[in-house]
Amino acid sequence: MAKEIAFAALVREHQGLLFKVTSIYTDNETDREDLFQEVVYQLWRSFDSFRNESKISTWIYRVAMNTAITQLKKRKRRPDAIPISESILIHSESGDEDFEERLRMLYKHIERLDVLEKGLMLLLLEGKGYKEIAEITGLSESNVGTRISRIKKKLKTNMIKS
Amino acid sequence: MELEELQSAWTQMSHQLEKQKELTNEIIMEMTKEKYRTKFKAITNFEKAGALVCIASALFIFFNIPKLDTWYLLACGLIAIVFSIVLPILVLGSLKKIQCLDIVNLSYKDALLEYTKSKTKLLKIQRYGIYASFIYLMAFLPAIAKILNGKDLFLEPSTLLWKTIVMAVFLLIIARWGYGHYKRVTSSAEQLIKDLE
Structure with missing residues (x-):
């Protein structure tokens, strides 16, 4: 139980990082959520093997980015899927149009x-x-x-x- | 839009994400368990279903070997059995290799390299598999016709010919489509491998 609590705390602490990594490698919200879950699962699987030899964020980046590679091309855009740039906007809910536009452009270039x-x-x-x-x-x-x-x-x- | 602007948009987004801690311990653990369950449900993909059909057909021919009463029909039966078993094993082996990538210990570069190589190998096997299926077809048709209908298609060359042509055309269409797909994926994969090595 202590392990589960420690793991959940770690994921909560780094959920912003996971959100960003998963949004880079996907093009719609459904796929992003699926990849997010897959990354959390892979982190859980390797949680025991994490030795403090590297920074925890380095380990999270590595697992998340490597998981994203293995998921490439597996996903297909579904008709009801929300484009990733829109989902980011929904998530950020800033109300700042200039910021939202810059964010859209940013994802367009990354794509x-x-x-x-x-x-x-x-x-x-x-x-x-x-x-x-x-x-x-x-x-x-x-x-x-x-x-x-x-x-x-x-x-x-x-x-x-x- | 300048690179600095992209960077500042990213930083602003990061700050906003930091403020939102939507996930609870329960959601995180439920997410993990759900993914664990679906890992085992994901057996029903095309390759595995295809492998099951191949193995079933190999077993069917194997148990009906006594019906193949001439040396050439027996040879056809044996060739069909070998093809039905070897091809799925090669495909599933390559798929397993992709799925077993050590995502924890490999660096991003090595994971990308390993993944791209395995993917290319899988595509190569699938491509050769399509060509090999022409040979498989030539062996499978006479063997199955003998087992199911007691007919020796080699004694009815016209029937053997039109059945072979119909299936060959069908296979040719699949092969052409497969080749186009193969070319597109592997050329970018090979470029990436070259770039990383």
Whole structure:
């Protein structure tokens, strides 16, 4: 029981992080919820094996992002599914139209990235340094730097086009 | 819109999400248990259903082997049995490999690499499976006709021919569709593997 309480507290504490990771890899609310559940399940499965060798958030990012990869293409958009950009707005309920528009644009740009770029972009947006991004992704720090500058260029081009 | 604006929109969203702690302990544990249950329900996918049909047909031919009374019908029966067992085993093995990816210990790069490689291998097996099914068809038809109707199709070449043509056309359509799908998925997968290695 103590384990369940500790696990639930951990998920509650990091639900914002899980929400963001799952929204990056899905394009509608139904799939996002499904992926969210799958990530929580995978975290529960590996909860015992987590040793404090890395930061808890690093472990959560790794499990969540790796789970998202294995779920790619399994999901199909359902007719009643809410597009992810809309569901984010419902979730954030800010009432700030400018913010909502920027959020829509943000997800539109992220959608155009490939799966590796999405992962890097997520960590970049989360304010992670190259060292931590390298630790989570398994890429070298210099490789992270190169890829991120490539993503920035790509985004810039896309932004000019749109 | 600049990158900095994207970043600030993300940060603003993060702050708002932080304020909302919607999940309770009960919801989280219920979510976990529900997912655990559905893992075992998810057996009814196409590949597994297909494998069951193949194994059932292999068993059916196996138990009716005595009815295949010539060497060539016996050879057809044995070929059909081997194909019905080997192909599903290869497909299910590849699927299992994808599902058993070590998502806890692998880095994002390695998980992506492993997943993409396994996925490509699975598609390759499925693609060869479609081509192999032409051979399977040639063996299965005479064997099943003999078992069900007592007919030796090799003694009725015209019947064997039109039945083979009808099924071959059907298979060809599937093969063409499968090949297009295969090309699209694997070309981007191969690019990703090349990029990561």
